[in-house]
Amino acid sequence: MAQWKKFEFFEEKSSRCSIPSDVEGNLQCCSSGRGRIALGCDDGMVHLLDRGFKPAFSFRAHAANVLFIQHLK
Numbered sequence: 001m002a003q004w005k006k007f008e009f010f011e012e013k014s015s016r017c018s019i020p021s022d023v024e025g026n027l028q029c030c031s032s033g034r035g036r037i038a039l040g041c042d043d044g045m046v047h048l049l050d051r052g053f054k055p056a057f058s059f060r061a062h063a064a065n066v067l068f069i070q071h072l073k
Contacts, residue, residue, distance in 0.1 A: 017053050018053070019039070019053070020049070020053060020054065020055050022047070022055045022058070023039060023041065023045075023047045023055070023058075024041070024043065024045070025041030025042050025043035025045060026041060026042045027039055027040070027041055027042075028040050028041060028042050028065055028066055028067055029066060029067060029068055029069045030069065031069045031070055031071045032071060033071030033073070034071070035050065035051055036048050036049065036050060036056060036071075037049045037053075038069050038071065039069075040061070040065075040066030040067070040068070040069040041065070041066060042065040042066075043065070044060050044061060044062040044063055044064055044065060044066060045058055045059070045060055045061065045066070046058065046059055046060075046061045046066060046069065
């Protein structure tokens with residue numbers, strides 16, 4: 001007979017992470033990979049953040065909003 005064991009995946013504590021003020025516009029989508037977080041905004045900009053949520057790189061990806069973003073290996 002099998003028995004169930006409680007396993008906690010996450011710690012129950014709130015984190016104090018926030019989006020940097022350099023990121024303008026409303027966030028529409030996000031993706032992650034290789035130690036970066038990519039944020040797509042409604043102003044057409046894509047912002048790359050490092051593991052500490054600090055801006056690493058930004059570029060204009062589209063003239064309109066960015067609705068989908070995907071990290072490729």
